[in-house]
Every structure is written in structure tokens, then in C-alpha cells.
Amino acid sequence: MAWLQRRIELKRRTRGFHLITDEVLSALPELRQVRVGQLHLFLQHSSASLTLNENADPDVRRDMEGAFNRLAPEDHPDYTHTLEGSDDMPAHIKSSLNGVSLLLPVGQGELLVGIWQGIWLGEHRDHAGSRSLIATLNYE
Numbered sequence: 001m002a003w004l005q006r007r008i009e010l011k012r013r014t015r016g017f018h019l020i021t022d023e024v025l026s027a028l029p030e031l032r033q034v035r036v037g038q039l040h041l042f043l044q045h046s047s048a049s050l051t052l053n054e055n056a057d058p059d060v061r062r063d064m065e066g067a068f069n070r071l072a073p074e075d076h077p078d079y080t081h082t083l084e085g086s087d088d089m090p091a092h093i094k095s096s097l098n099g100v101s102l103l104l105p106v107g108q109g110e111l112l113v114g115i116w117q118g119i120w121l122g123e124h125r126d127h128a129g130s131r132s133l134i135a136t137l138n139y140e
Contacts, residue, residue, distance in 0.1 A: 001140060004030055008133040013123045015087075017053075017061035021118040025111070028135055037106040037139025044132045047091035047125050049098035055118025068094050068122070091124035098122050106139065 008027040010020060024041065025031065031039065043050050054060035072093035074086040081089045102119065105112040121131065 001138060004028075004135075004137040004139075006135050008135055010121060010131045010133055012128070012130045013121065015123050015126050015128075016065045017051075018121045018123060019055055019061070019118045020121045021055065021111075024119055024133070024135065028137065031106060031111075031137060032109040034106045034109060034137065034139040037137060039104045039106050039111065040136040040138075041102045041104070041119070042134040042136070043100040043121070044134060045100070045128075046095055047088060048100075048128065048131055049095045049122035049124065050100055050102050050133075051098045051120045051122060052102060052104070052113060052117050053120050054116055056116055061120065064122075068097070068124070071097070085126070087124070087126045094122060094124040106137070 006027060008024060010023060028039070041050060053064070069090075072090035074090050076090075079089045081092070104119075123131070
């Protein structure tokens with residue numbers, strides 16, 4: 001078994017859900033040589049998230065943003081953590097709902113995800129910077 005670990009600096013994005021599969025794959029050209037393995041992705045932030053979902057229709061990402069905003073609205077009167085802006089506490093809730101890591105199977109040089117599945121970054125802040133992702137590839 002072999003291991004490869006790399007930090008991937010994702011470009012800055014606006015609030016919402018963004019398909020980042022191509023950005024992740026371009027940062028890991030070694031993956032094309034993997035016969036069998038696993039790719040673990042870990043997002044080093046508590047106000048953004050990772051998930052695997054629809055990769056074709058951008059309406060799904062827009063609808064997901066709307067659903068998350070209804071689940072964790074800004075300026076809720078029960079929030080006590082408010083010093084970092086009205087979008088911060090909802091961003092922490094949204095991050096916990098999706099999580100910050102994914103474990104994906106790799107085989108024959110590609111991610112073994114469904115044909116309509118892609119890796120999403122959930123950017124939950126209005127004015128966030130770039131995001132750091134740790135990619136750990138374990139393979140034969």
C-alpha cells in the first residue's frame with residue numbers, strides 16, 4: 001500500500017454550493033495511475049462543508065442553498081454567537097449538517113462515484129477567503 005497526501009488550496013468562491021470535482025482531480029494527477037484505493041478529503045474550515053451530490057444541473061445547487069438557508073436562517077433570535085456577523089452561526093450549523101470530509105473509492109484511475117455525482121464545496125459565508133482541503137490517497 002502507498003500513501004499520498006496533499007494540501008489543495010481551493011479558489012475563493014461566493015456563498016452557495018459549488019462543484020469542485022475537476023479542481024480536486026487536477027490537483028491529484030497521480031490518481032490516474034491508481035488501480036484500487038481510497039481518497040479521503042478533509043476541509044480545514046468550520047464555516048464551509050463538503051458533500052457528494054448532483055453534478056449536472058446547477059439548479060440543484062441553488063435549491064440546496066435555499067433549503068440550507070431555511071434550515072439555518074441568519075439573525076435567528078436564539079443565536080448567541082453573533083460577533084463574527086449574521087452569516088457566521090448559520091455557517092457553522094450548515095457545516096455540521098454536511099460535514100467536512102468525504103471518503104471516496106478509487107479504481108482504474110478514476111473516482112468510483114455515480115455518473116451524476118460530483119464533489120461539492122458548500123461555501124456558507126458571504127465573504128470567505130480561499131479554502132484548504134487535505135487530500136489523502138491510499139492505494140495499491
